[in-house]
Amino acid sequence: MEENWNLARKRNSLYIRAAMIQAIREFFIDKDYLEVETPSRIPGPAPECHIDAIPSDGWYLHTSPELCMKRLLAAGYPRIFQITRCFRGEERGSLHIPEFTLLEWYTSGADYFRMMEECEELIVHVALSLGHEGKIHYRGKEIDIRTPWERISVKDAFMRYSTVTMEKALKDDCFDEIMIREIEPRFADTNRLVFLYDYPVAMGALARVKKTDPEVAERFELYMGGLELANAFSELTDPAEQRARFEEELKNRRASGRVVYPMPEKFLSELINMPESSGIALGVDRLAMIFTDSASIDDVVAFTPEEL
């Protein structure tokens, strides 16, 4: 029998992916982060309206390691990172695969603006390790990775790129549609990396509310070559407020007929000990797409579910 062509043709990408993950580890170990491993199978994910967990023998496969990593933070591990497989149901497309790899890291004493800087340092380090200085070729464009990268608030992005304001989009229930149709394509057009920050509070269930603007939460997304690469918060550390936010998410899940997850009581009871911190989840597969100049997430994983 002939060799499996679909696997053979990914050879170059799989080598780059492995080197990239090696460089990520180096970066964090150099900066005194502790690499941790938390269970993939948990009683329930952090309750969020639009993220569906895959059931596993009465529990669920984790959709991110967020709850367990925050319990570690609360127990006195101030700088931690993890590279782990996560699972999300009903997500499949050229940028989505139900089993994917997340890099998540947390720094106590930092807020989301500090996290933006650390994000810049990480990507520049990884790029250098893979032989890219100052720029990366992706999909026929040259992405300029020199720092600092662009920073724009969600409100300003709506003002600049959309036909409606953020407030109007929220009121008319078309925030997500405007985001994918009018705003994200503009980030694909630019050769700069963009931090989009200060999301409506309802869209950051685990993020701290901004003191100077109670309508928004301290959350950002990083866009690179049009791909949404990472999501970060200044973490919410107030247990009462966190419980209320989860209740709101669960109420919305119930109303739309989705599975209602158990309240993460252990996490909530330990949250009181969690220091002010910032955390971030970065899509490792998508970063590999950029460094291998791939159009689809299928090109940077050895096997897709359809090939099993």
Place this chain on the structure above:
Amino acid sequence: MYSASDLRKNLKIQIVIVEFTFSKPGKGQSLYRCKLKNMINGNQFERTFRSVDTFEPANLQEKKMQYLYEEDSQYCFMDTETYEQVYLTDDQVGDAKNYMSDNLDVEILFFGEKPLGITLPNFVDLTVTKAEPWAKGDSVTGRTKPVEVETAYVLQVPPFVEEGEKIRIDTRTGEYLTRVKE
């Protein structure tokens, strides 16, 4: 009934999905961006659906037919039992023409008596008509070269594929799968 998570290219729901993109802005809901074509009048339009949206399958009949030939951008198909022949336009056949060799068995979609579209088998075997010879030294795994098959479709294949060989192609992705020994 279909829900939005069932949407995919070529699904027929009174309209046919020509292009399909799954999107999910961070922490947002799943959105299904579709380029759609009205199968009766051919008009194209775009729409974005949410996962709560549902769809009725198209009330259309499919009939097994055989592809005969193309002439002046008209594609002729025949019912092998009744010998009845129907024609589809270039536009109705779309990308499927890349994979259609003579006598291929396909499903033709009908609205009443009117033929509207075509569904291909998932895999077809086509003969390579143009290929650069294999440079023997070039044995690096994973390297590709372009070849042309009998339908004039060009695709990337492993370097060892030679002119005159038959290859299997996945019609859903347009990609090479393997060589076929006859």
